Amino acid sequence: MIEFQMPSLGADMEDGTLVEWKKKPGDKVKRGDIIAEVETQKGLIEIEVFDEGTIQELLIKEGTKIPVGTVMAIINPSEVTLEAKEEKTPESKPIEIQPIEEKIIVKKEKIKQKASPLARRIAEENKIDITTLKGTGPEGAVSKEDVELAIANQQPTEKAISPSDSIRSAVAAAMSKSNKEIPHYYLIKNIDISKALNWLKEINSHKPVKNRLLPIVLFIKATAKALVEFPDLNAVWENGIIQKKEINIGLVVSLKKGGIVVPAIHQVNLKSIDEIMETLNDLIPRARALKLRSSELSDSTITLTNIGDNGADAVFGIIYPPQVAIVGFGSITEQPIAENGMIGIKSCVTVTLAGDHRATDGLTGSRFLVALNYQLQNPELL
Amino acid sequence: MTEVEIIQTLFQLLKHIAPDMEPSELKPDENIRETLNIDSYDTLQFIVAINDTLGIEIPESDYGKITTLNSLTKYLVEKSNAKLKI
Numbered sequence: 001m002i003e004f005q006m007p008s009l010g011a012d013m014e015d016g017t018l019v020e021w022k023k024k025p026g027d028k029v030k031r032g033d034i035i036a037e038v039e040t041q042k043g044l045i046e047i048e049v050f051d052e053g054t055i056q057e058l059l060i061k062e063g064t065k066i067p068v069g070t071v072m073a074i075i076n077p078s079e080v081t082l083e084a085k086e087e088k089t090p091e092s093k094p095i096e097i098q099p100i101e102e103k104i105i106v107k108k109e110k111i112k113q114k115a116s117p118l119a120r121r122i123a124e125e126n127k128i129d130i131t132t133l134k135g136t137g138p139e140g141a142v143s144k145e146d147v148e149l150a151i152a153n154q155q156p157t158e159k160a161i162s163p164s165d166s167i168r169s170a171v172a173a174a175m176s177k178s179n180k181e182i183p184h185y186y187l188i189k190n191i192d193i194s195k196a197l198n199w200l201k202e203i204n205s206h207k208p209v210k211n212r213l214l215p216i217v218l219f220i221k222a223t224a225k226a227l228v229e230f231p232d233l234n235a236v237w238e239n240g241i242i243q244k245k246e247i248n249i250g251l252v253v254s255l256k257k258g259g260i261v262v263p264a265i266h267q268v269n270l271k272s273i274d275e276i277m278e279t280l281n282d283l284i285p286r287a288r289a290l291k292l293r294s295s296e297l298s299d300s301t302i303t304l305t306n307i308g309d310n311g312a313d314a315v316f317g318i319i320y321p322p323q324v325a326i327v328g329f330g331s332i333t334e335q336p337i338a339e340n341g342m343i344g345i346k347s348c349v350t351v352t353l354a355g356d357h358r359a360t361d362g363l364t365g366s367r368f369l370v371a372l373n374y375q376l377q378n379p380e381l382l
Numbered sequence: 383m384t385e386v387e388i389i390q391t392l393f394q395l396l397k398h399i400a401p402d403m404e405p406s407e408l409k410p411d412e413n414i415r416e417t418l419n420i421d422s423y424d425t426l427q428f429i430v431a432i433n434d435t436l437g438i439e440i441p442e443s444d445y446g447k448i449t450t451l452n453s454l455t456k457y458l459v460e461k462s463n464a465k466l467k468i
Contacts (some may be wrong), residue, residue: 210433212442214423216425280423
């Protein structure tokens with residue numbers, strides 16, 4: 001039997017709420033099938049299965065908040081008979097929920113903060129951590145009045161949490177963790193992309209409008225090809241560096257109402273630039289609508305951020321843990337560039353690399369940027 | 383298609399691309415991308431939508447000519463008239 005667990009969708013995610021099962025007991029599933037939709041800080045995420053088999057049981061009821069790692073379903077890797085399938089209706093199987101709430105309560109009781117039951121309940125309802133309060137009741141117990149005072153001292157006008165607030169919180173959590181734990185080093189390289197843009201213009205002139213390519217596809221592909229030579233940058237840090245076989249580039253997508261999401265483009269080095277553009281056409285609208293799949297939120301092995309046109313010249317990224325690098329592309333600008341003793345006006349982009357100094361050194365990062373430059377000077381090879 | 387009709391169509395397309403903005407408040411000589419905070423991906427989608435809706439294909443080399451509502455409308459009216467003459 002395979003225990004299907006609530007996957008982690010990033011360092012900043014602790015739980016999610018099961019909105020809907022997309023499969024029922026008896027259904028066959030294969031790797032990549034959507035088994036459920038889960039509401040998270042990053043929107044409504046489609047959760048994928050990573051195994052092949054038949055759904056035996058769905059253990060969680062829709063509407064339940066589930067921490068990462070909770071067993072959500074049991075999958076039978078072997079075949080089941082048709083009769084067995086028919087016996088198991090979706091209504092019959094979801095069992096009374098796993099003790100998620102109990103788990104939380106148990107955790108809190110371990111802290112041994114004395115408090116009245118009423119005070120605990122009010123604190124929980126208002127998301128007050130009771131262990132942070134100083135009790136004025138008997139033997140220092142936290143009373144209802146203590147909790148009410150803490151609530152009064154909170155932000156006076158707490159508004160309802162909107163999706164953009166949730167995203168902001170998720171970004172804040174991940175970036176704070178990164179800044180606290182990862183010793184960043186930064187490198188910068190100005191790259192002449194005139195040749196690459198001219199090549200792209202020529203390619204686009206033969207394409208219908210809807211198939212045109214954006215410069216970012218060249219940046220994405222060039223980054224992937226350069227990473228093949230520097231696998232230490234395509235890695236995660238988990239008490240040591242762990243190189244990743246697949247090059248899955250997480251692309252920073254800014255949301256209209258603020259905040260970012262970073263969906264993964266899988267196996268970029270194996271995709272053509274047209275395939276990368278097709279992926280962007282699928283991924284960006286879904287990312288902005290906060291409708292991504294679990295693998296798209298969890299599989300990135302490095303991040304790429306791109307400022308776009310008419311913005312800042314350079315961007316110095318913060319690594320998304322547990323990754324060990326982030327590559328930043330600034331705006332494309334025209335610059336006077338000296339070449340062979342002559343000055344000419346060229347289209348340039350400033351590329352930065354933020355690396356985790358525990359995993360790599362500046363020399364590796366520098367060589368990577370040189371390799372990236374080489375790729376962009378030879379766009380026909382991308 | 384008249385100029386007014388083209389402007390109305392552009393507003394509808396821009397509203398779809400930038401739903402949080404109000405394209406009708408765009409001043410004729412304001413830079414569309416900067417004012418409505420549209421990135422290069424959305425710009426391409428806008429160009430695709432113009433092609434789908436008005437049947438006018440804007441080559442990349444003309445992107446610099448269509449930065450404002452005024453210049454874009456003028457460009458599309460000319461292209462629309464040229465199509466009618468063919």
